[in-house]
Amino acid sequence: MLKSLKFLAASTFLLVACNPLPNLPPVAMSGIPMSPMAESMKQMMPHDPNTAGVVSVDRFQDGFATLFKRSGPAFDPVNVSKVVPAPNAPIDMDKYFLVSSLGPRGEKVTYYALDVVSDQPAEGWVFVSEQGQPVAGQLPIIDLLPGEKGYNDFFRITEVVVKAGYIPNSLASAADVKAAMVAGQVSLRMTDRIANWAVVPQGSKAEMTFAGQPVSGYQAWYKGQVAPYLRFDTNLKATPAGKVPSSPIVVIFKNGKDPAMGFQSEASGRTHNVIATLPGETAYSSLWLHDFQGKLEGFEMVKDLATATANRGADLPDILVNCPVVGPIQ
Template sequence: MDHIYKMKIQPILNTMKNKLPSLNYLFVFLLLAAFGIDGCKDDPSGPEVTDPDEAPEVSVDRFSDSAGTLFRRSSNPTLPGPDEPINFDQGPFITQGYGPAGEIVEYYNFDVLSTQPAPIFVLFREGEDQPVDGQLNIINVLPGEEGYNDFWHVHKVTVPSGYTANTVTSMADIQQRGFEIEETDMLVNCPVVPEGSTANKRFTGEEEPGLIRGWYKEQVVYYFSFEEKALSPGGDGSVPTSPIYVTFNINPDEEGGGPPSGFMTEQDSDQTHNVAATIPTDDDYSPLWFVNIYDNADFDMVSDLTSAQNTDILAEGAAIVNCPIVSVMP
């Protein structure tokens, strides 16, 4: 405020000082000091709305060595480059397997993840029970950064009743403004991907298969949303898991074995004998899977959960992977 006074207000007052009665002079001084010479309040740090259509977009790389585990460009140069669109509707990103009762299921493969979700911030105006219309949700980590997860713990942010959408575009801005933040009991599965990426399958027809925009440190970020089952964090705040039983063309204890060799499939088919212990209609379903590897010598005997559990298990809990089921057929 002091620099505004020196640059704009004081010269005007000096000119008017000898022309106005003292009372009017005092009135003008107070008026200018309070509102500025253009009649608007002086608030150089005041709210500015950012148009997402004109904001810079963040670069995303899911296949760097820091972001990927099963899918790394350093070991598979055919994977899309940094910030290049990814087609998840083709191999190796989509798999056909079995459900617990022998159902045919399809699921996406979004790589290895932690059970510790990251926060996502959803803004609500004071006194309202729906998110601010038009406001993009806010995240603070990207694939490859410490603490990133496709699974997000929803945090409700309460903003003033007169708040304008997209005035706030970062977690730092939320904290600086001192808005109230409340942890909810909701988890969402929203993998962050490069713009233009596609994953068109969903378990229900009510789910939106397209990309959703959000804010990351004042930049626009893109992510999918999988809503086949409502998820809540466990008592320790972690993402719940569910078992899956898988087998590979080469067993993991052999040279070149495990994931690099690919899932074993039926001849001339994409059908694996991987078995998910739960599907989205089950109460204990989770798309974050606890991977158990069985001997590929038992491949032919596996057709459901019971038969998978009766195989020779070579490794329990070999990985924890994000694999949302997107179709189930009897």
Template structure:
């Protein structure tokens, strides 16, 4: 089993653990037999299953085309949009998320030193991701890549994915379905779970070497409209829908120039301690807390209060300049 497959299976199986996974069809397709599936009906269903897949052959991800991914285009980015001045990576250029503007050192609710990645603004409406299971099985199809239908820059894209379980026939061959269109055309049953996963789609070869705990830091592969894409996976805490939305947790930040002033807000950068990368950005929750979410509800406090802020209490006591300025995907990867 490849590393990609191992990670993909964990992504789905971890969230569906403890859930009873039922086969797609549990009764007769016709009348008679009191609802009991007779021999003729079983043969008929087997024929139908084979017919559904006739003309379709599996695609080897190793030889499939790859989608071009650009997280920093005007269509994809909000705070991180490529310009001649900032030099953010170009389309399909591998990104080192361990440096530059992509990782921040802040503070926890009790003054802990935390580090988190910066994956830009994300909506609270997740995008669907599709995981395929054969009828009667409670683990994903071996070797099958998960399927998505949007990537950065597409309308409706989100780093946060709402997991949908797709039930396929017992004789389904892995990677026969490589797009949402394939799944829909085949008429496979789809079931929305309450599970969310944080999996930013990135150019192949990108790196983000830090994780909270023993998470795998490598890239996972998936299908997007018949093309292969790569994404990170952050599993520092289990995530579930809050209603129909990604849950939020507060973060308090301050900038070198306050918003509303010339050049103020994000373009001016976070205030840091002298000679250090240490900000006084304070997260309200940590991965082991029940209310934790890596989608942060951003509150901005006056930079005049920077020295006085050392934990959540002092951050909330600081003069607040803006509440809910943005929702940003910043998974915590270190707590000291």
């Protein structure tokens, strides 16, 4: 009889162990069900940017690029085709994508030529405390990469307001943010700020500065992976329609009509492209509006914005290009 009871007890234990009952709450190591707070904390364990995976980025694919498209660049294809990096290969911005030009009053300036983009910003998230202070150590979050529908180098910022005790990098994706909002762990605050975060492959180089600040070495979260980016404008103000503001530029093409042969330039390599505003000025934006070009025959006369405007040539179809001014302005 005793043996039968022992056998029955052992059989019952095995049955329960192999076939757990459904719909029971999670049980901690102590055997006590987790509280909702404990379960919430379990779901918000921090991610480590140093050990997380890194996204693969291709800024020269057909799905994103225009001027520097690998399969057929619109800008100076004879020369550009030779230097376009392979998918996810590091980009050397200083070696291949730096343009010397002129400022509105004849200043000598340089800018990085990134590519054609829209004035419809993507969405980016930054983290702040309930007092509005940035959360130290938390990476911003993006939800799109170059080539994905809706991606833009320009991101309209939504602030993620976290409560006291939040551990940086507990949230590492847009989905995490939305789930935390639904759970009441964070609140969201839309802003009219737009930041220029150009997502690039890991290892990309950009030694110039923007408004005196380094532009490389930054990271964001993208679906739990790290996304390296170049940081330029950080506080553009969205237009009343929610668009990225732009600023005019006048360019002169080598063939006098289109970018097929690149820009006309001096022997030194400096173009007579002229930008209308400089970083630090109220109307400045790195999103340059090309609505007309300068006449090739007037190249030598162009010294500043006034002479560039007087040298007006053919209209252009309101092309928008991300070209942040970098380095010293002379």
